[in-house]
Amino acid sequence: MSALLPRPGILEIAPYIGGEAQAEGATRLIRLASNEGALGPSPRAAAAYRALADDLHRYPDGGSTALTTALARRLDVEPRQIVCGAGSDELLALLTRSYAGPGDEVLFSAHGFLMYPIAARAVGATPVTAPETNLTADVDALLAAVTPRTRILFLANPNNPTGSYVSGTELRRLRAGLPDSVLLVIDSAYAEFVTAEDYTAGEDLVRDFDTVVMTRTFSKIYALAALRLGWCLAPPAVADVLHRVRGPFNVGAPAQAAGLAALEDEAFVEAARRHNQECRTWFVERLQALGLSVFPSVGNFVLVDFSPWGDAEAIRLALKGRGILVRQMGAYRLPHCLRITIGRQDEMAEVVTALAEIRP
Numbered sequence: 001m002s003a004l005l006p007r008p009g010i011l012e013i014a015p016y017i018g019g020e021a022q023a024e025g026a027t028r029l030i031r032l033a034s035n036e037g038a039l040g041p042s043p044r045a046a047a048a049y050r051a052l053a054d055d056l057h058r059y060p061d062g063g064s065t066a067l068t069t070a071l072a073r074r075l076d077v078e079p080r081q082i083v084c085g086a087g088s089d090e091l092l093a094l095l096t097r098s099y100a101g102p103g104d105e106v107l108f109s110a111h112g113f114l115m116y117p118i119a120a121r122a123v124g125a126t127p128v129t130a131p132e133t134n135l136t137a138d139v140d141a142l143l144a145a146v147t148p149r150t151r152i153l154f155l156a157n158p159n160n161p162t163g164s165y166v167s168g169t170e171l172r173r174l175r176a177g178l179p180d181s182v183l184l185v186i187d188s189a190y191a192e193f194v195t196a197e198d199y200t201a202g203e204d205l206v207r208d209f210d211t212v213v214m215t216r217t218f219s220k221i222y223a224l225a226a227l228r229l230g231w232c233l234a235p236p237a238v239a240d241v242l243h244r245v246r247g248p249f250n251v252g253a254p255a256q257a258a259g260l261a262a263l264e265d266e267a268f269v270e271a272a273r274r275h276n277q278e279c280r281t282w283f284v285e286r287l288q289a290l291g292l293s294v295f296p297s298v299g300n301f302v303l304v305d306f307s308p309w310g311d312a313e314a315i316r317l318a319l320k321g322r323g324i325l326v327r328q329m330g331a332y333r334l335p336h337c338l339r340i341t342i343g344r345q346d347e348m349a350e351v352v353t354a355l356a357e358i359r360p
C-alpha cells in the first residue's frame with residue numbers, strides 16, 4: 001500500500017461517464033446522448049472562434065470582460081456579479097469548494113444532476129438526497145432533509161435527466177424555508193428552452209436574496225459544448241469568493257469570443273428554441289403511439305420509460321447497433337429509462353423508425 005493517499009471522499013467518487021460518442025461499425029452516427037444543441041452553433045459563434053486561430057499564443061482576458069459586460073447589461077446587474085467558468089461544471093465545483101468541506105452536507109433531489117455528488121465528495125462533504133414526487137423536485141422533501149450541517153442545496157431547474165421543473169413560486173418557497181447558512185444554487189442549464197409562464201431561470205431570486213446563485217451554460221442551447229463555457233450570476237459577496245478561487249485564466253479566449261457572438265445572435269437562439277419545441281412535441285407523440293410513456297420535459301431531451309418493452313439496456317444496445325446513441329440511466333437510479341436528446345428532425349424520424357423495428 002502506498003502512503004500517498006488523496007483526501008477522504010475522493011476515492012468514493014464514481015467517475016462521471018459522459019454520453020457515448022462512438023459506435024463500432026456504424027456508418028452514420030446519430031448522437032443523442034449528451035443534450036448537445038441539435039442545430040450546431042450559430043455560424044457567427046463559429047466565425048468568432050475561427051478568427052482567433054492566429055492568436056493562440058496570447059493569454060485570454062482573465063476577467064472575460066467583454067462577455068461579462070454583455071451578460072451584465074442584459075440582466076441589468078453589476079458586471080462583478082457575473083463569473084465565467086470552464087463550463088458551468090467548473091462553477092458548481094468552485095461553489096462547492098468554497099462553501100462546503102469535510103463534515104458538511106450537500107443536498108439535492110433524488111434524480112438530480114450527477115455532478116452534484118461528485119462535487120460534494122471531491123471536497124470531503126457528504127451528498128444527501130431528498131425524494132422527488134412524480135420525478136419532480138419536492139420543495140417540502142428538500143426542506144425536510146436540511147440539517148445543521150447542510151451548506152449547499154443544488155437544484156437543476158429544469159432538471160437533467162427528468163426534464164421537470166419547479167415554478168418560480170415554489171423556488172421562492174424553497175428559499176424562504178432554508179436557513180441563511182445554506183446557499184441555494186439554481187442550475188439553469190436548460191433555461192433558454194423553457195417557455196412556461198410560471199418558470200424563472202432564477203435571476204430575480206439572486207436579486208432578492210444574498211444566498212442564491214444561478215448558473216448557466218453555453219453548452220446546451222448555444223451548442224458550444226466543445227469550448228467549455230458557463231457563467232453564474234451571484235450576490236456580490238459570493239461572486240467575490242468565486243473570483244478569488246477561480247484560476248486567473250479559467251476561460252479560453254476562443255470560448256469568450258464565441259460565447260459573446262452566440263449571445264448576440266438572438267435569431268439563432270430563437271430558431272433553436274422553436275425547433276426544440278416543435279420537434280420534441282412531434283417525437284413525444286410518436287413515442288406514445290408506440291406505447292411508451294414519456295415524462296413531460298421542458299428541456300431538449302426526454303426521459304422515456306421502456307419497461308413496457310422489457311430491458312432498457314437491450315433497447316439502448318439495439319439503437320446503438322443502428323448508430324443511434326442515447327443515454328443509459330442506471331447511474332440516476334432510473335435503469336428502466338433512457339434519456340434521448342432532441343436532435344434534428346431527420347434524426348428523430350430515424351429514431352422512431354428504429355424503435356418501431358425494435359419494439360418487441
Ligand SMILES: *Cc1c(COP(=O)(O)O)cnc(C)c1O
Pocket residue numbers: 035086087088089090113156159160187189216217218219220225228229230
Ligand atoms: C449539461 C449540464 C450542465 C453543465 O454543463 P457545462 O457544459 O459544464 O456548462 C450543468 N447542469 C446540468 C443540469 C446539465 O445538464
